[in-house]
Amino acid sequence: MTETKTKTIYLDNAATSWPKPPAVIEAVSRFLADCGGSSGRAGHRASREAERIVLEARTHIAKMLGVDDPYRIAACFNGTDALNIAIKGTLNEGDHVVCTAVDHNSVSRPLEAMARRGFITLTRLAVGEDGCIDPADVADAMTPATKLVTVSHASNVTGVIQPITKVGQIVRERGLLFLVDAAQTVGVLELSIAESNADFVAFPCHKSLLGPPGLGALYAGPRTDLRPFREGGTGADSENPVQPSELPTRLEAGSTNVAGWAGFCAAFAHLTPEKSLKHERGLLSQMTDALANVEGVHVVGNPDHTKRVGVMSINIDGYTPQEVAAILDESFDIAVRPGLHCAPYMHRALGTFPDGAVRIAPGPFTTPDQMARVCDALSQIASVAESVTG
């Protein structure tokens, strides 16, 4: 991939990746300038071209997951949308769900809301010292009413990778449904449906997959039977008074973001997952080495980079995470994400609730030189606190 030159040092790739490869920007512009049709909404050429683009995107995603049928991939608006479609379309009154402390609010909130109104019961699994859930706890948490187990493939706070293959085996043996939130892993870690036994895989396409914002996807496997979460226009079968039952239409009411999918297809051609993972882990290693002897800087959670994707959180004594992020932004033009990262249970487990931490998430275009400047900025911030308090 060619590096894009930018001034800001952008380390918020766990929220959304930036910069995007130039080919993505070109493909979005080209679609808007030359085509502009709505997918599946008419027989004219622009609409047929839009449909082709969306099918190409589904096909890329299906191949990436080792799935034969691209129509098992629903085009969604973001990761949250994909997760809501899976969760709300699956659960019935009286069901029990096993979720984890690693979960993002896009899993936790729909589940918690259902539990609070007495619709479902919920067991949330803790993480150990290593930042991982224990697959044995999943088996212990199951009850005769359990229908769904949800696990995030990697934490969006610590980047720590979760044992989804072992969990998937246990869930499959019991004949239950397994939902993997792959928001932080698709595009850098391999995820095969056959190996993971996942029935659902939900993810945004604007993070490590490098697509534009406003895109997500849901794989729904053959053991699933989803009620539509959103109902409305599908462009075909319009005489049907209710949402058509076939996939993916059942899950895709409303016009999709075709310009975005054009950009996604362009990004997909340039993805180098193994290289990106190695690069991002290398940058985090560089950072922890450089900060190891800097008084007052602490890595939150397990410091082992070989167990994480390119996400790490830190805190600096004498500052709130928000203060550190504001100084980095205003004085150094470095973009990081402070706070709870929509993952309050994870921060409780890490002892960083309620202030949270400063999340550092490099991307494929972050350079070692930029990382050195970040380390220098963090050292300067820490040394000022030292001189005031020390």
Ligand SMILES: Cc1ncc(COP(=O)(O)O)c(C=O)c1O
């Ligand atoms: C682990 C995890 N799950 C789900 C989401 C939600 O994705 P989106 O922001 O595309 O809705 C995120 C986004 O930060 C995430 O990190």
